[in-house]
Amino acid sequence: MESLLFFPQPFPDESLYSLAVRYHRLAANRSYRLKSQELFGTYSRTCGSILPCCLGALSQRLGAGYPVVDLIERFTLLPLYRPFVDDTKYRASIITMAGSDGTGLKMSLGITASRFLKHASFRYCDRCVREDVLKFGSAYWHRTHQAAGTCICPHHGEVLHALIFPNGADWRCMLLPAEAGGTPVIHSLGRTAARSIAEMQFWGLGHPREVHALFAGNFLRYRLDEMGFIKSGRIRQQLLAAFLASPLLCIPDATEFQEMTSSTDWVFRVLRPRGVVQPLKFYFLCWLLGLDLEQLKLFRPKADYLSEDLPGGNHAVNAASEGDIEERRSAFCNSANLKCHEKPGYLWLYRHDREWLKQYVSAHPFIRPQTTLIDWEVRDADLARELMVANDRIMSAEGKPHKVTRGALCGLVANGHDFLRQPNHFPMSIALVDDLLESTHDYQVRKIKWAAKTYLLSERCAISVVYRFAGIRVSQVSDSEVINLLRGGEHLC
Ligand SMILES: [Zn+2]
Known part of the structure; x- marks a missing residue:
């Protein structure tokens, strides 16, 4: 085995595939096969993958500066999955990626089952391309752009493009971003959601420990509780599913999101995970629940988060500047018609300015819009x-x-x-x-009057005849009353 005589200096957040392409250019190799032999000592079928293999061989060729774990954590997307897998599975993934056979890796991480793979593409940001050329002399593939569900550049907020490899070729033709035509991965719908998710994924890629603390600290469950979707320790599934229907209408129109619109069952699998939770599903659910990157950064596990009696529990106040506090207070106060926990900056104020928040909330109770009472x-x-x-x-x-x-x-x-x-x-x-209500007596009196008038009855008529015309079987009227009623009439029998 020979050491490599040279290797490109990695750029920020560069993917391993991107390094391989740049090596290929520098070495002026004629084919991917030759390049693969040089880098990996074998024909690697996974160099273009977000989780490439054969990295043990590459590490040996690169020498002490590039241990396998470094290659994996700096140039692949495995750290994105790190918060959602246990240590055993993570170590097994590293061993697989170090070896030359990656069979079963994506399946063990739940990527195959998620069906996101079929929507994968080589994505780039036009502004990143322009700026990278100016700054580094070359465009390169950004690792974060390749994460499933990342449709917008977290640095520039621009829609990513998917490269179309020419003549039906695939990544083996070793192109850098924008060297062939590209198509936008989303169009008009869902840009706000896409940006927020992209920012969260980018941060998560660089901060797997913090995301693990969120995940293990029941961050989403805490949020559900805050939103009233937990009752007696149980998730109010129907209520939550009904709530999600509305934000699900505003999701990005990228194809991978369509995998999550037909049903909300996946939401409950993220909340009660049995296997590996896909990072995209976690961050997407964060967005559906109205969370953003700032709230992810501020969360602390519930144990100390809600502990009022912790010594120095208010120490975080000192960490926030006066300007910050004023700004957050102002934004909070100016958001009328929202419940306090839905107002911007609630979590931040809870952490940094809890006393003020308590006083404000008690002085400004949320008044539910009154439905019109029935008069x-x-x-x-x-x-x-x-x-x-x-x-x-x-x-x-x-x-x-x-x-x-x-x-x-x-x-x-x-x-x-x-x-x-x-x-x-x-x-x-x-x-x-x-x-x-009419008594039977009064009713019979009325019927006798009607009969006398209709049939021209007089007091000379037999009372039985009067009753027959009036339709009275059991009389409640006295004979004298009948006669008086008939006297009132002018007609003869
Ligand atoms: Zn960009």
Whole structure:
């Protein structure tokens, strides 16, 4: 095995593939096969991967300056996965990447199952290309741009482009960014989300320990609790799924995000992980829950985060400048109509300015927008009027009289019998109904009057005849009453 006579000086956040391409150019190799032999001592099929193998051989060729772990942590995307895998799996991944056979690596990290791989592309930022050429003399592939779900440059906020290798070739043609045509990876939709996720992923790539502290410290669960999605220690799944429906409409239109829109089941697998959580899913869920990079940086595990009694618990105040505090307070105060934990800077103020936050929140309680209360008195009065009209209609109806009963009255008002079940709300109407109900005696009197008028009955008619015309079987009216009623008529039998 021969040491390499030269190797490109790595640029900031440069990928291993990018270093290989630049080596290829410097060595003026004619083919990838030759270059691969020189670098890896074998034909590497994974040089273009985000998790390349054969790095043990490369490390040996590069000498003491490049231990395998350094190559992996500086030039590959394995550190992005570091917070989400245990030590055993991480060490196994390093061993696999050091060896020449990477079979099963992506499967063990859950990348294959995530189906993000099929959306992978070689991505670059036009502004990075221009600036890198000016600053370093060459464009190069940025490692963070290649992470699944990174669609916007975290440095410039510009949409990344996916390189289209010419003539159906793949990465083996050893191109640098923008050396062939590229297409934007997102279009109009979801730029805000894409930028926030890209910033979080870039930070996570460089700070795996901090992200592990977030993940192991139940950062997302704390956020759910803060948002009211935890009750009695359990996640309120239906409520959370309903809440997520709205932000899921604003997601980036890059293809990998489409893998996460058909269902929210993946959210609960991130919250209750059984296997490896994909970094993109973690950061995407952070965004869905209204979190950004700043809140990730500020989080401390709950044990000390909520401990009011910790000695020197307010020491963080000293770490924040007065200007910072004033700025955060002002932003917090100016966000009206939001619950306190939804206002910008809540977590920051909780950490750095807790006393002020407590006082402000207690002096400015969130007033829930009042839904219009029902004015039951008005409803009762309206219903009473309806009942009066209904009574008039029954009493003045053409033809044979109908008795004024509850059923007859309720049948003529808008809400039928419902109000009778709410006596507290309709006291006037219920009392009115009781007053309007017609006794059998009164009803029979009305029927006799109607019969006398309709059939021209007089006091000379037999009472049994009057009852027959009036439709009375069991009389509640005395004979003298009937005669008096008939005297009121002018007609003869
Ligand atoms: Zn850029």
